[in-house]
Amino acid sequence: MEYTVQQLAKLAGVTSRTLRYYDEIGLLKPARVNASGYRIYGQKEVDRLQQILFYRELGVGLETIKQIVTSPSFDDVQALKQHREKLLAERRRLEALIANVEKTLLAKEGRIVMSDKEKFEAFKQQLIDENEQTYGKEIREKYGDEQVNKSNEKVKNMTQAQYEEVTKLGEEVLRVLYEAFLTGDPAGELAQKAADLHRQWLSYFWDHYSKEAHAGLAQMYVDDERFKAYYDQKQSGMAEFLRDAIFIYTGKK
Amino acid sequence: MEYTVQQLAKLAGVTSRTLRYYDEIGLLKPARVNASGYRIYGQKEVDRLQQILFYRELGVGLETIKQIVTSPSFDDVQALKQHREKLLAERRRLEALIANVEKTLLAKEGRIVMSDKEKFEAFKQQLIDENEQTYGKEIREKYGDEQVNKSNEKVKNMTQAQYEEVTKLGEEVLRVLYEAFLTGDPAGELAQKAADLHRQWLSYFWDHYSKEAHAGLAQMYVDDERFKAYYDQKQSGMAEFLRDAIFIYTGKK
């Protein structure tokens, strides 16, 4: 039995373009080409196409399929195992995406139908998520997973009053810091008040406070572009100013 | 605070190329362009980029993101729900792929380590899967899901002896059919024997036999290219011949 492109295409449930493409990339060459330049496929090619489509069905890339079907000694089991790993990783990624979308949907819909309590829970979760998403990797690198997880735990266990407090405190730090910045003196009363407010704010996230860690974080505010951007949002140079104030507050350096 | 491409890129954790691309497709235009042609971004653009990246993180396409962030009236909840459906479908597809790969791995490795019993189970599963993969859609369309599922159930419940029987029967149908074909008479003894063997073979898949369904299937063998290819593999025209024989066998048409 011999087939032209279209015939083989129908037989296998692909388009003729696909067959031409497979010819082009050398994945499946026709048995011969007739006088008019038509591609003619035989039984061998049909079988091979079945094989190709089988692996394609599994999501294997055409390049890999080429390896598998062209070299008989190719370790297809090994290839399949590797491919399985890729699929599993992809599934994990999807799981995370789905969870995220659903959480977002919950929060968005929640604006209307969620109770205050639930809303608050979602906000807390969002606070954690945003933190994770924005700073997670760097903080985990610099301070370790344990510290970050503890911090997240603390947020989760906050009461609503505490949550409002921490939000207000964060804003107050910025406000006082800005006033202090205008005085230009990091050792002055206002700057030291800002540093103290910052310590209070911090204590909502860290399970124990230390001057060293506080000073370290202050330095990070300057070194890390993202933190810097946050504190510089009102005025450039405020991250440095806060660092200086905290260094004085903690008696460091 | 104003940022050049690189600065904003670092701030947001993307490359400058990404920002230029977003500018190009009109997803995020800079606040202004300075005298040297440099892109300058302001706070508003930073916020918008955050939003964009948030949706991107969820796997939403840039075109959709554009809709969401440009038109304030856009129903983002609806968009997210649609997106979730896509993610769920993708996950289902992945599940199927993974199951398939693992089954294949089992079968491949099984050649060496699987017991006969397990091997046999895998073969049965493979028989079902191959059928599903090759003919599933069409058969389901023509005969309905219920019939197909019943058929699969029957296969699953086969004993090893029955499985071997069905395999042998399938081969015998082809062999006798070929001999009958050479006689050229679909009403002849050989052709009618082939039709009867085919009925026996069928009864392994269908939970009850009817002449009408048998004749219908025979017609499908001719109409559907894939079935036709199977029965024509030895000789072109055998699918038609089998249909004629079955029509006579069932007294149809």
Next chain:
DNA sequence: GCTTTACATTGACGTTACGTAAACGTTTAT
């Protein structure tokens, strides 16, 4: 025998979300 219709061929561009040069101008630091 001629015309229509169906099918074949080879380009070549479009798709997604950028990566990666190339070729060249600008700003900053030494």
Next chain:
DNA sequence: ATAAACGTTTACGTAACGTCAATGTAAAGC
């Protein structure tokens, strides 16, 4: 003054085909 670092536009590459366009060939009907 010069080099390093940064900015710009233009343009090709990616995976696996879909979708024309322009053109040649085979089969079928009149």
